[in-house]
Each structure stands twice: as structure tokens, then as C-alpha cells.
Amino acid sequence: MKKVYERNNIAFDMPSPYCPGCGHGVIHRLVIDAIKEAGQEDNTIFMAPVGCSILAYTYLDLDICQPAHGRTPAAATGIKRALPDSLVVLYQGDGDLAAIGTAEIIHAANRGENITAIFVNNAIYGMTGGQMAPTTLKGQKATTCPFGRSPEDGQGYPIRVCELLQSLGGVTYAARTSVHTAPNVLKTKKAIQTGIENQMEKKGFSIIEILSACPVNWGLSPQKSNEFIANEMIGYFPLGDFKKDGKIIQRSDH
Amino acid sequence: MKKVYERNNIAFDMPSPYCPGCGHGVIHRLVIDAIKEAGQEDNTIFMAPVGCSILAYTYLDLDICQPAHGRTPAAATGIKRALPDSLVVLYQGDGDLAAIGTAEIIHAANRGENITAIFVNNAIYGMTGGQMAPTTLKGQKATTCPFGRSPEDGQGYPIRVCELLQSLGGVTYAARTSVHTAPNVLKTKKAIQTGIENQMEKKGFSIIEILSACPVNWGLSPQKSNEFIANEMIGYFPLGDFKKDGKIIQRSDH
Amino acid sequence: MVKKGKIEVRIEHCKGCGLCLTTCKLNAIALSTADVTNSSGYPYVIMINENCTGCTMCAIMCPDQAIDVYREQEHS
Amino acid sequence: MVKKGKIEVRIEHCKGCGLCLTTCKLNAIALSTADVTNSSGYPYVIMINENCTGCTMCAIMCPDQAIDVYREQEHS
Amino acid sequence: MEHKIIFAGFGGQGVISMGTLMAYAAMAENKNVTFYPAYGIAMRGGTANCSVIISDDPVASPVIAFPNILVVMNEPSLDCFTDRLQEGGTLLANSSLIRKKAARKDIRSFYIPVNDIAEELGDSRMANMAMVGSLLKIMNTVTLSTVFQTMKKTFSPKLLKVIDINQEAMKKGFHAVQL
Amino acid sequence: MEHKIIFAGFGGQGVISMGTLMAYAAMAENKNVTFYPAYGIAMRGGTANCSVIISDDPVASPVIAFPNILVVMNEPSLDCFTDRLQEGGTLLANSSLIRKKAARKDIRSFYIPVNDIAEELGDSRMANMAMVGSLLKIMNTVTLSTVFQTMKKTFSPKLLKVIDINQEAMKKGFHAVQL
Amino acid sequence: MGEKQLMKGNEAIAEAAIRAGMTCYFGYPITPQNEIPAYMAKHLTIRGGTFIQAESEIAAINMVYGAACTGARAMTSSSSPGISLKQEGISYLVGARLPAVIVNIARGGPGLGNIAPSQADYFQAVKGGGHGDYHMVVYTPETVQEAADLTMKAFDVADEYRNPVLILGDAILGQMMEPLVFKEPSGKKFDKSSWTLGNRKGRKSHLINSLSLTEGVVEQWNWELKKKFDLMAERELMVEEYMVEDADVIFVAYGTTARICRSVVHQTRKQGMKTGLIRPITVWPFPTETIAGHAEKTKHFFVVEMSLGQMIEDVRLAILGNAKIHFHGRPGGGIPAEADILKQLKAILQS
Amino acid sequence: MGEKQLMKGNEAIAEAAIRAGMTCYFGYPITPQNEIPAYMAKHLTIRGGTFIQAESEIAAINMVYGAACTGARAMTSSSSPGISLKQEGISYLVGARLPAVIVNIARGGPGLGNIAPSQADYFQAVKGGGHGDYHMVVYTPETVQEAADLTMKAFDVADEYRNPVLILGDAILGQMMEPLVFKEPSGKKFDKSSWTLGNRKGRKSHLINSLSLTEGVVEQWNWELKKKFDLMAERELMVEEYMVEDADVIFVAYGTTARICRSVVHQTRKQGMKTGLIRPITVWPFPTETIAGHAEKTKHFFVVEMSLGQMIEDVRLAILGNAKIHFHGRPGGGIPAEADILKQLKAILQS
Numbered sequence A, B: 001m002k003k004v005y006e007r008n009n010i011a012f013d014m015p016s017p018y019c020p021g022c023g024h025g026v027i028h029r030l031v032i033d034a035i036k037e038a039g040q041e042d043n044t045i046f047m048a049p050v051g052c053s054i055l056a057y058t059y060l061d062l063d064i065c066q067p068a069h070g071r072t073p074a075a076a077t078g079i080k081r082a083l084p085d086s087l088v089v090l091y092q093g094d095g096d097l098a099a100i101g102t103a104e105i106i107h108a109a110n111r112g113e114n115i116t117a118i119f120v121n122n123a124i125y126g127m128t129g130g131q132m133a134p135t136t137l138k139g140q141k142a143t144t145c146p147f148g149r150s151p152e153d154g155q156g157y158p159i160r161v162c163e164l165l166q167s168l169g170g171v172t173y174a175a176r177t178s179v180h181t182a183p184n185v186l187k188t189k190k191a192i193q194t195g196i197e198n199q200m201e202k203k204g205f206s207i208i209e210i211l212s213a214c215p216v217n218w219g220l221s222p223q224k225s226n227e228f229i230a231n232e233m234i235g236y237f238p239l240g241d242f243k244k245d246g247k248i249i250q251r252s253d254h
Numbered sequence C, D: 001m002v003k004k005g006k007i008e009v010r011i012e013h014c015k016g017c018g019l020c021l022t023t024c025k026l027n028a029i030a031l032s033t034a035d036v037t038n039s040s041g042y043p044y045v046i047m048i049n050e051n052c053t054g055c056t057m058c059a060i061m062c063p064d065q066a067i068d069v070y071r072e073q074e075h076s
Numbered sequence E, F: 001m002e003h004k005i006i007f008a009g010f011g012g013q014g015v016i017s018m019g020t021l022m023a024y025a026a027m028a029e030n031k032n033v034t035f036y037p038a039y040g041i042a043m044r045g046g047t048a049n050c051s052v053i054i055s056d057d058p059v060a061s062p063v064i065a066f067p068n069i070l071v072v073m074n075e076p077s078l079d080c081f082t083d084r085l086q087e088g089g090t091l092l093a094n095s096s097l098i099r100k101k102a103a104r105k106d107i108r109s110f111y112i113p114v115n116d117i118a119e120e121l122g123d124s125r126m127a128n129m130a131m132v133g134s135l136l137k138i139m140n141t142v143t144l145s146t147v148f149q150t151m152k153k154t155f156s157p158k159l160l161k162v163i164d165i166n167q168e169a170m171k172k173g174f175h176a177v178q179l
Numbered sequence G, H: 001m002g003e004k005q006l007m008k009g010n011e012a013i014a015e016a017a018i019r020a021g022m023t024c025y026f027g028y029p030i031t032p033q034n035e036i037p038a039y040m041a042k043h044l045t046i047r048g049g050t051f052i053q054a055e056s057e058i059a060a061i062n063m064v065y066g067a068a069c070t071g072a073r074a075m076t077s078s079s080s081p082g083i084s085l086k087q088e089g090i091s092y093l094v095g096a097r098l099p100a101v102i103v104n105i106a107r108g109g110p111g112l113g114n115i116a117p118s119q120a121d122y123f124q125a126v127k128g129g130g131h132g133d134y135h136m137v138v139y140t141p142e143t144v145q146e147a148a149d150l151t152m153k154a155f156d157v158a159d160e161y162r163n164p165v166l167i168l169g170d171a172i173l174g175q176m177m178e179p180l181v182f183k184e185p186s187g188k189k190f191d192k193s194s195w196t197l198g199n200r201k202g203r204k205s206h207l208i209n210s211l212s213l214t215e216g217v218v219e220q221w222n223w224e225l226k227k228k229f230d231l232m233a234e235r236e237l238m239v240e241e242y243m244v245e246d247a248d249v250i251f252v253a254y255g256t257t258a259r260i261c262r263s264v265v266h267q268t269r270k271q272g273m274k275t276g277l278i279r280p281i282t283v284w285p286f287p288t289e290t291i292a293g294h295a296e297k298t299k300h301f302f303v304v305e306m307s308l309g310q311m312i313e314d315v316r317l318a319i320l321g322n323a324k325i326h327f328h329g330r331p332g333g334g335i336p337a338e339a340d341i342l343k344q345l346k347a348i349l350q351s
């Protein structure tokens, strides 16, 4: 029999450094698959955030830069401006990108920095042990919203990042996908590939928001976590393209 | 003859602390008129930004809080949560609100903080002597874009703040007005009144973006400056309501 | 019938920006010449005829609250 | 004709999350019991029958790249 | 008297509860006591551990470099921590899940099949309580009755309902050890 | 020798150009020199001022608390700065726009109608250059010809076209002062 | 007197703050202090106060700034990188004369470092990590009990001087559980009506601000601040002297390292070595005189820090060459081992 | 040798940086350093470099972080409040061992303060405003000429040690025009290929990072950093001694206040008073030994700062009680007047 699926050797020979069933593992693989297929292993600079995926460096055999919490888009800007022909891939969590790093992602997007942002929306702060994220759903519990997030009580609405960024001139591509089922994993890969192609074609800023499970901090099994994505998250965070080649594709409003 | 227009004595008996023809002066007056008409002089906390209008305290006889550059929405949040029945009026410039303070305004808006933000968009950093602002128009010159702002060269697109904020759940009202002619001044006043009424009715976050002249740093006479607003700014920054009572009214896209 | 009006300018508050002038449809006001200034060195606004109707537009436009407006009242 | 396939699991890489199981329409795989674990203490995936077609779905879903998939090839 | 105890095992084996229970009980007996958990990313996924110091003197650092008592609930923990046990220290190992023996000869070792004890009571989650029982017997510093009282005070309402079986497990663990 | 000069006037009167020109010329004569502008919000709107120190010794602070020469181009500047002039210091005032005289008796005062001089040349914007001419005469440290050379070097192409009238104004200002 | 409880340092600080009347807490998650915001989210909100998980540390400190303007007792907490981000805000609090309590449960640095305990933020805390001339009282609790006690005190001191106060702990203090008994808060009342914003009702308008472009004004403010700092320095010093009277070697250490040194003192005293401990409880103001007072009769001072040596500079400034100073430090999250200290101590005593 | 030019300090720094091969500048406007970004916007871009007006100071320092990862010479500049905001980023640069040049044209604080010159960011600069154990070489130019020279040097030193370097000036240095002549840059080449990111081509992957959760790793990094700091301290000290040999009173001052003191020395020497000046050109490393070396024969040291007194602590640490230390300071943007210093000096000499 022929090997029809084999591990991507951009990853070191070890399991992912994440908890069992964590979406980061799948997404890491999709990113390195896309990089490999584009033949960019030796030209990629992977920007790790501060979040669980800070551990990417233990797993991925890529040049990696690890900047301060939330500031990855700024550091990526510095890198890309200095090395315009490198492939710069940002990888950020929802706390990193949509809370502390709000200004940095918006302005990098608005400048149309020619980079590709992978935004892992797991609706929680994984690394710090389960605090409310900007994307935590209404009613969802976390250590800092122990009674369930309540926008009406001033805890904020779950932020839809693609919708927020789509109005900015520098954004060429914005899409939301998920990795809760195999078909969605494949769609996510497509989206990541589009983001990377855009960069290679110097089209500007691409962002792929990916709904992803954090079984440990959701207090759910991996399977139940993926069901949570299907049943709860997608309703609020619709999947699909939001902007493509600089054109608005869909919206969702409050 | 009867006095049909008299100065608002919330302002001290002096000219505004701004340059001749500066929009801040007019807008200050509109804000205090709205406060006075709502009978809230003794209940208002005016949040001054870091920008030319930091000098508001020399002019306005109100309780005033002056926080760090860009952080006015955060400080206002602290105040409003501690004193929910006070009238908290933010006043921010485009550098303050849309550059350094991007995260703070977005999250205050998203939390639906029950405050009223007056956003003075003069497409320039006034106080620091004419640097490029997030809202500086394409081709417009400033000390830090001496050859004219060029989004294509990575200097960023002029940010449309109302359009950016309108997708957020906590925003009840977002409108853009201008003070370049008397009728527009009157419309601006209406919008400010709406913003203040919203707050008194506890409807959440309101923002009134006001196109305003900076003759000194634009290098134009006051009259020419107002013509610049009419001929150049409004085309890119369309006037009108963007969100009202939590409903999207209009959009403008890239 | 068009009402009569007038304005009072706080000369020391006026910065001579001229924005009020642009609003006065009746050309009732003008700026003093460059050598006639207030103590800050600014030319200031003066009424140049009797055209004023007290429409308040100039005051609405003034960034420095330098103008008060008066208008004849109807006799009731 | 349905092709035959098989998977190889890197036992030491498997964390027993069970996500691969959810994708296998043919129920070709299962987790080891709690007392049969790898050296990190995780149960791991095993093939439990011959149903596998080498569709790769399980591997696509695995967060830990623990699965390689093989498939019978058409003879050309 | 100073006991420096490290508890270690799988997440889900109740290792933190063992530690806090011991700390509470020691407090009730007016000992100086500190409890120090593993925290942050170390808490995530598979394993868990915590450190408890019970002493007559004020405790210096609550972080234990070299424990004199080591309680391990599974094999990876045995592998990970045994080297750090002080010479002459005491090892308590859950022999239900740990098939091998510690290689060191300079320590006292007790192998207690606490999962089996717990299953005898019909609830394998009681393994940790059985282990606490064994520990109490070996330490001989905090009494079983103090621990029982502590449980009453500190257990949540939900747990209080099953306090009897907890105590039963503890007693069994206590008696399982022959000194 | 140390000249501490403050130049002050309206924005638009070319006060900063006067200061920089003097500083450049002094540099050309190998003096120690510093130029210090008003900056930030103080530059905005109406007024402008700058400080120039020309000295044989290295200059301490470029900020002048008490000038020994004060050049004022309009009345508000006279009002604002005259008190700070050192005893025995020199005042140069633009008498075209300043109608009053300084009250102080412990200073040397020169009233030069530089706007009138400039208008004679048909360009009131030359008032500042006329004032520089007067200043050169009074200071007697930097020569007119050095300044002329400096202008050639430092003027932008646009300004170079009108260099003659600038120099004319300067000469007129120079000769307008009788020592 | 309350009941004895077993609590984490982080939780003790949170509970003490609530008992001290803090009504507004703003924070952003960071290990090893996450129990503070989590506690607030649960307990402060139930008890009627305001908890906000801010979008960042910068937003949090500025929310504190705002709440403090109204007279509310406000607090934020973080750990090293997050505290660095708050430096502008802290400087503003001082400049605007606003009371607030800031907690730093420090971790290994520089950069992202790790989440192990550290004392390498000492300089930042006492010399001023932010810009401009300023000082804050900095408390360095040694036990969970003291963490609770000093937290309560911190609010009084902040209000008394209209100045921020810093509580400087480390991962050990924050994560460790120890028995404690909550004391009654002082109950001191502070009349803030002369400066707070809101509810104006006829009085003159109030201004909270740290800017003036009028020459000399900011300088004048600074001279007034200096008077206040001098007063704080004079009145707020806290220091413990432990077995120092006859000591041949005096340890100087605070917080976690003081615990370790105290234990070494215990052990060595039993062996007949004359050791003692000076423990600054406030590191600003620093017990310069206390230390100086011993520098005549005691020949050796032994500074122990979880850093490359920061407080040692203040010890040097106190001793001014009048005794020998020895140092044991571990940076980047390392914890000094009693055994290593002991070894070094013996070498000193033999020399 | 170049031509003599008249330039603002800010512009001189900008031009010197470009000549030194800096290709990436990132900044955010703030008075009194706005001429630096403005100069870059015009001249750096024309000369092929990258100028970005960042959305904030925090973004700017992190852009520097990124650019430095690629081996590019990168720089940012700001003034006091903006520098406070960069503290986390600075700590990261050190932690990740990245070279960069940071310029602080300081202004009056605390808080927003004013835009007048100040030296009250001394502690922040030399003791570390950010978290964790770290040091940077801190240059304090006195003239526009020196500002240009030290800026060029700063890039070499940053590259040599893979560490950020700070240039600490004040509003006077930034705004003042003075004659200067640009020197040739050193032309030193630094091989960065062993650690920079990008253009991998077959080599092992590189990592720029300051985190490790493995026990002991961050501590180990810190010990290595310490070695580097020690080396920097040993080799990078710069200090000027001016007329100190026979001095009865030695001034200690840097930057703008050194200019003022130098002038006082001039005047007083003419009047027969024996005064001198020690001028630290680097304030970290601090010329401790230089000062200590004079503390035997000179009885009086006179520290002048535009602050409430910060460098004076380092002077005290140098002198260790062996001479009298006098102080004249003006905080919040006040500039010491020669006359006031003179008066105080005379009182000292008469005592």
C-alpha cells in the first residue's frame, strides 16, 4: 500500500505541545502544509503570539519570532518591511489579537501589510487558564465571568473580528473557518492557502479566523468541544469569506 | 432689541484656547450648549484627551478629567462605573482615538459603556505640530508624510471610525457630522444632543465624529480650511447617521 | 417684514478668523484692517452696515464665542 | 470498488483525544482501554477491524500528526 | 518536625485535593503549613502536582526542591520525582497503577493499591482519599479525626453528600499500611 | 563676548528666519553659537520667538532667561519680553508697529521703522531683514558680508531669487541705525 | 477576630482589598496572579463592586485612574510584563495625585521569561519604572497573612497621600496557600470632596490633570510632590529586625527571600552561629537608617535576592563602606536554596 | 571630514542614524522629539529606508523588535511618557538579545507634565524601567555634535552586544541648533547570520524568543546576560574629566546640566576658584571609579540635575561617604540657573 497521508516534517518528531484535542495542533499542521506546498519552508518567518501557541517553537522547524503579547502584527510589520520577500505568517489567539493587540492588528491590516494572519478563535484565554476572551460567547462561563458572559452587564459583546476588519482599506482577504470536522479542516486549509498566495502575490493583508476548541478550559471532552463549535459558536461566528480580493462578500451585524 | 444669542457661561470669559478658526472652539461650544440644555452642568464629567483640546480645562467650567494619550475611553469607563448616574462626555482627537487609543475606544464601545464620545476628526495631529493622523486623506501632506499620504506605499488608509465601530454590539449611536458651515454646525449640535440623551436614557455607547478644521497645520486660512472639509473630506468621510438605536443606517466601504 | 438685528463683538475675544463673515448672507460684517487689532494683535469683526437681521448664523459659526446677537422683537 | 487501506499510529504521539474516531465513518478505529496507555499515560488509537479504506479523514483530524495513512493503489 | 510532601499524579486523580486536605488538617492542628500548587501551563493537559510543607517552625520557601515524602499516583510521576526524594525519605506509590518499584535503596517505600481499595468501595475516584489515609498513618503528625473534621468544614455541599465514602476510603488506606 | 538675543514677534513676521540667519552667520565666523526656538504649543497661533547665543566661549544653556539683546517686531512681544532684558541690555523695536516706548530707563533702546523701510522697497515681508541689518550694526560682531554669504548658502532656491531685495533691506536697516 | 483560613496569597490580597472598601477592580489576565481577577469576578461583583476584565494592562491602569477620580478605592494587579506596560499610567497617577493600589506578583524576566517567582522588578518598583520624579510606598509582604494586612493598609496610605501604592510580591506569595486571619480594616475615613469629580452641586469645578504648559507650574507641582514624598519617607517606613542585636552576620532580604533567610537564621542560631535578619517591609521608603545603625557593630551584611542584585544598591547606600556586603542572588525565576546560602555564610564566618 | 552645519539635535540624531546604516525607523509623534520622525519621513525614505509612523509607541518598539530580528539596524525615538510605554518592549529586546537604538528626548513629568527639558528619566534609563534584570548602555550627549557622534556609536555597540542602547537627551538637546560636522561612521561589520530570521536556505531554523517554561533555562539566560552586562560595563564606559586635578569642588553632571556646570567652572576659574567637572557620557555604565578616584583629595562634590536628584544616588555609591556631596536640582522642566549654582558653590567654598 502506498502512503497517502504522512506527517509534515516541518514539525519536529513529537506530538503537538498542546492538550489532547486542542485545535492549535490541527491548525499548526494546516499552516505548515500550506507553507510546504508553497515551497516556502526556507523563506518563512512564523510569528508566534503570547498564548498557548507560544509553544510553536518547540514543535515547528521554522524561523520563529516571538514578540510581546498582542504586538505580533507590529513586529511582523518590522520584519516584513525589512525583508519584503520573506513569507511572514502571524499566528494569534483571541486574547492576543482581539484584546491587548486590538490596535496593532487593526493598524497592520489598515496599512495593508503584506502578511498573512492566522487567528485562532477559541473563545477563551487558553494559556492563562480559562479567562474570558473578547470572543467568549454570551452566557459562556470562564474564570473571569463565572456566571456566564453577560454583555448587558457591561462585559462586552463577543467580537467578530472578520466583520470588524473588513471595512479597512488594506485588507484584501478575510475569512472565517473552523476545524471542528474534517471537511471544515479541509476548507480551513484552502483559506490558509489563499492567505499565503495573496502574500506571495503582494496583495496585502489577509486574515483567516479559525474557530478552534480548547477542551481543557471549556471543561468539555474533545468531541463535546467540537460539538460546541458546531452548535454554539458558528451561529454567532458565521463561516465563509468576508472579504476577498478587497471586495466585501458578506457581513453580520448586531 | 432682545439678546437672541449669548455666550454659554460654562465657558470661562475668554476666547477659546485654540488657533484662529480652529474647529475645536465651535465643537466645545456645542458640547457645553448640549450639556446646559440637558441641565447637566453639575453632573457632567468632561474627559479631555491628549491633543490640542487638552486645553479644554483652561476654558470650560466643568469637572474635567485628563487621562493619558488615547486612554480616555478606559478612564471614562472607570469613572462611569464608579458613578453611573453622572454624565460622562469623552472628547478625543483623531490621533488620540484612532491611533494610540484604538484598543480603548473599540473595547469601551464594545462593552457598551454608557458614555458619549465626541470625536474630532481634523485629519492631523494638531498639538504636536502637524503629523499624519489615522484620518489624514490620501495625498494630504503632513510633516510625517511630506510627499502626501500614500496608502499604496504602506502609510495606511484614512480610517473611517464610524464605519469601523458600527459592527460592535455595544454601540447604540454613531454619526458623522461637520462644522464647516453654520447649517452643519446646527446638525452637529443635534447629533451631540442625541448622544447625550442616549446616555441619560442609559442606551449605551454613542459616538459623534465631527469633521473639523486645523487651519494652522493644514497651512490654509480658516475659510479655505472649511472649503477643504467641504471639497475633500466629506467625499471620503460621508456625513450622516451610521447607527441609531443600535440599528445600522448606512455604510461605506473600500 | 424683515426684522432688524445687531451683533456685539467681544473685541478681545475675537481672533479675526473671519469664519463669521462667510456665514453672513447680508454682508453686514467685516474684519478690521491689519493695523487695527485687539491687544493680542488680531484684527476683529465690526458691523459695516445696517443690514443685520439678527439671524445668529455668525455667532453659531464663531469658534470663540465672540459674538452676541440681538434682534427686534415683535410687539405682542 | 472500495479500496483497502490502513493506518499507522505513532503510539507515543497519540494523546487519546478521540477526534479521529469521530471522523471514521467505517468505525475502523478505537481507543485503547484506560489501563493500556503510552508512556505519557494516554490511551491511544488502534485499528479494530479491516474496514479501513485509507480515506485519510482520521489523519486530517488528528491534532498531533499521530496517524499516517496507507491505501492500496490501482495497478496502472 | 518538618514534612515536605510532594503529591503527584494525573489530572483527574485528585492530587490537588489531597494536598489541600492535608494542609487544612495541619492548619487545624496549629502547625505551620504551606501549600504550593503547580500552576500555569504546568497544570495543563496530563499531569498535576503540588507541594505541602507541615512544620513546627515557620516555613521558609513553600517550594520543595527535595521532598522528604513523595506521594505518586501514577508511573510517569514516579519516574519524574523519585530522584528528588531526600535520602532516607519516604515514598508512597499507588501500586494499582504503578507496576514497577523505585530503583533507589536509600528510601523507605510503601506500595499501596489505592485504586483497588477505592474500587472495593465501588468508586475509583476515592483512590486519592485512600492514599491520604495511608499518608496519615505513615506521617503520624495529623490525626485521622482532625482530617475528618476538616473535611466537614471544607467540603462543598456536593462533596459533603459523599463524605462517608471518602472517610471510609481514608480509613481503609490508613489500615492498609503496616509500619 | 557673549550675545544673548531673543527675537520675538507675530507668526509670519519671519522671526525664526532672523534667528537662524544670525546663527548661521555667527557659525561662519567661527563663533560658538546656539539657536533655540519656541516649540510645541507655544509655536501655535499668534506669536513666535527664538533665542540665539553667540559667544567666544562654549555656550552653557541655549535657553535665555535674561537676554542682553531683545529684538521685538510687534507690541505684544515688547510687553511680554522687555522685563527680562538685562540691565544695560539693548532693545531693538519695530517702531512701524510698536507705537509706545519701553518704560525701562536702564537699557539702550533703538526704535527702527522696519516695516516702513521694507515697504519703501515694495515688500513689507522684508521687515525682518531690515531688522537684521540694524542688529548687525548695533552688535558689531558679525559682518554684513558674512551674512550675505550665509544667505547664499542657506537660502532655498525660491528665496535665492529674491536675495537681492533681502540684502537691500538689510543694508537699509543697517544704515537706519545711528550709534 | 476572624477565623483562621487557608488561602492563596492572591486570594488573600483580593479578599483583603474588598474588605478594605475597594469597590473598583480592573485587571488583565497574567500568570501568576490570575486568582486575583478570578476572585474579583466572583466575589467583588456579588458584593456590589465593579470588576472589569480590561482589554489590556494599559486600559486597566487607566480605568483605575478614572475610578480614582471619583473617590472610589480602586485597584489593579498584574505581573512583571504587565506592570511594565502600566508605567506610564503609574506616572500619571502620581502626577494627577490620585490614590490607587497596584499589585505586582512578579515573575522571571526579562522579556516574557517564565512564570517562576522573581524579585527582579525591585528597581522598577522603587526607583520608578515610569518617567519623571516620583515615589510610591512599596510593600513587600512575606506571608499570606502579611499580604492581606498590607493590602488593607495600602488603601489607607494611598488615600492619605493621594498617591499610588505598590504591593510587590512574587509567584510564591501569590500561589502559596497559608493560614491567615483577616484583621478588621482600619475604618479610617478620608474626605475626598475637595478634589473628586462628579456630583458637583454648586461647588467650583474640579480638575484632575498632570499637565501645565505655563512655565514653572509643573516644577512647582514637583516641589509639592517632593514634600509629600519626604513625609511618606518619614512616616511610612516598615522594617523588621530579627535577632540582629548580637549578630555577626545580618541578612537583608524581603518577601520570599526573607522567609528563606529567616529559616537559615533559625538553623544557624541552633548551631551557635550569630546571625540575624533585617527585613524591609517597605522597600520604599527603605530602612537605610536601620541598616546603617547596625553597620558599626556588625561587620557582615548578607543580601539575598531573587535577582542579579538590585536591593543591594540600597543596602550599599545605607552601609557606605562601613561593613562588608555579601550577596547571593538567583535571577530569572531561580529560588535561592538554604543550603547554598548556608555554605556561603560559613565561608563568610570563617574569613 | 564633512562640512560644518547648523542643525537641531533631533535632526542631527536622525541624520547620524541614517549615516550609521540604520534602515528601519519606527516612531510616534511626541514633543519635543518630533523633528526625528519628520526627518526620517523625508530623508530616510528617499534614501531607501523604511519609515513608519506607528499607531503608538508600543507598536513602534515592537516594529523595532521585528526589524531587528532580520539583522536590520533599527531605531525608535520618543519622549518621557512614550518611553514609559516602551518599557515592556525594551525588556523584551534585552530578553531576546536584539540590538536596537532607542532615543529619549526627555521632558518634564511625572504624568503628562510639560514639554520642557528634564533629566528625571535617569532612574528609568539606568536602573531599568522595565521588568527583570537588565542593563543598557545609556549615552547622554552634551552637544549636538556629540549627539550625532554617539548616535553612530550606539548602533555599533548595540550590534556588538546584541542589546538595546539608549540615547538620553532632553528638550534642549533636541530643539537646540548648534554647529556640527558629521564624522564618518565606523564602518564596522557585524556578522549576524548565526541568529537572524529569514532567508534560511538550508541552515537550522532560528528562534528569537525570551520565554522558556523549562526550569532553570531563563535563569541560565540571565547568567549569560550578566556576563554580557559585565563586559559592557568594563568596556563601554565613557566619561570626561574637566579641570579636576586641583579642584576643591568637582561638579558631577551630564548632558545639558554638564554644559551649565562647565560654564560655571569657566567663570569661577577666572575668579580663582578651583572647580572642576566630571561628566559621565555613559550614565550606564556609570563612572564609579573615576569619581571614587577623586574622592580622596577633593572634599566636595556638587551634583547638578534637572530632577529631584537621581544620579546623585550613583554618585553616593561611588563616594561612599569619603567626601561631601552637594546637590542642586530642578524638577518638572526647570533649568538650573548658573547664578543659583554659583551662589550655592560659594557657600560651599566658604564653609
Ligand SMILES: Cc1ncc(C[n+]2csc(CCOP(=O)(O)OP(=O)(O)O)c2C)c(N)n1
Pocket: A050, A051, A052, A053, A069, A092, A093, A094, A095, A096, A097, A120, A122, A124, A125, A126, A127, A128, A133, G028, G029, G030, G031, G057, G081, G082, G085, G112
Ligand atoms: C503583557 C502581557 N499580558 C498578559 C500576559 C499573559 N497572557 C499570556 S497568554 C495570554 C492570553 C492567551 O489567550 P489567547 O490569546 O486567546 O491564546 P490561547 O492560549 O487561547 O491560544 C495572556 C493574557 C502576558 N504574557 N503578557
Ligand SMILES: Cc1ncc(C[n+]2csc(CCOP(=O)(O)OP(=O)(O)O)c2C)c(N)n1
Pocket: B049, B050, B051, B052, B053, B069, B092, B093, B094, B095, B096, B097, B120, B122, B124, B125, B126, B127, B128, B133, H028, H029, H030, H031, H057, H081, H082, H085, H112
Ligand atoms: C504617550 C504619548 N504619546 C504621544 C504624545 C504626544 N501627543 C500629544 S497630542 C498628540 C496627538 C494630537 O493629535 P489629535 O489626537 O488628532 O488631536 P488634535 O491636536 O489634532 O486635536 C500626540 C501624539 C503624548 N502626549 N503621549
Ligand code: SF4
Pocket: A017, A018, A019, A020, A021, A022, A023, A024, A052, A122, A126, A127, A213, A214, A215, A216, A217, E044, E045
Ligand atoms: S489550554 Fe486550551 S488552547 Fe491551550 S493547549 Fe490546552 S486545549 Fe489548547
Ligand code: SF4
Pocket: B017, B018, B019, B020, B021, B022, B023, B024, B052, B122, B126, B127, B213, B214, B215, B216, B217, F044, F045
Ligand atoms: S493646532 Fe490645529 S487643532 Fe490645534 S488649536 Fe490650532 S488649529 Fe486647532
Ligand code: SF4
Pocket: C005, C006, C007, C023, C024, C025, C026, C027, C028, C029, C051, C052, C053, C054, C055, C056, C057, C058, C059, C069
Ligand atoms: S446675525 Fe446674521 S445678519 Fe447679523 S451679522 Fe450675524 S450673520 Fe449677519
Ligand code: SF4
Pocket: B021, C009, C013, C014, C015, C016, C017, C018, C019, C020, C021, C044, C045, C061, C062, C063, C064, C065, C066, C067
Ligand atoms: S468667527 Fe469669531 S473669532 Fe472669527 S472673526 Fe468672527 S467673531 Fe472673530
Ligand code: SF4
Pocket: D005, D006, D007, D023, D024, D025, D026, D027, D028, D029, D051, D052, D053, D054, D055, D056, D057, D058, D059, D069
Ligand atoms: S483512513 Fe479513513 S477509514 Fe481508515 S481509519 Fe482513517 S478515517 Fe477510518
Ligand code: SF4
Pocket: A021, D009, D013, D014, D015, D016, D017, D018, D019, D020, D021, D044, D045, D061, D062, D063, D064, D065, D066, D067
Ligand atoms: S486524533 Fe490523533 S491524538 Fe487524537 S486519538 Fe486520534 S490519533 Fe490520537
Ligand SMILES: [Mg+2]
Pocket: A051, A093, A094, A095, A120, A121, A122, A123, A124, A125, A126, A133
Ligand atoms: Mg484563545
Ligand SMILES: [Mg+2]
Pocket: B051, B093, B094, B095, B120, B121, B122, B123, B124, B125, B126, B133
Ligand atoms: Mg487631530
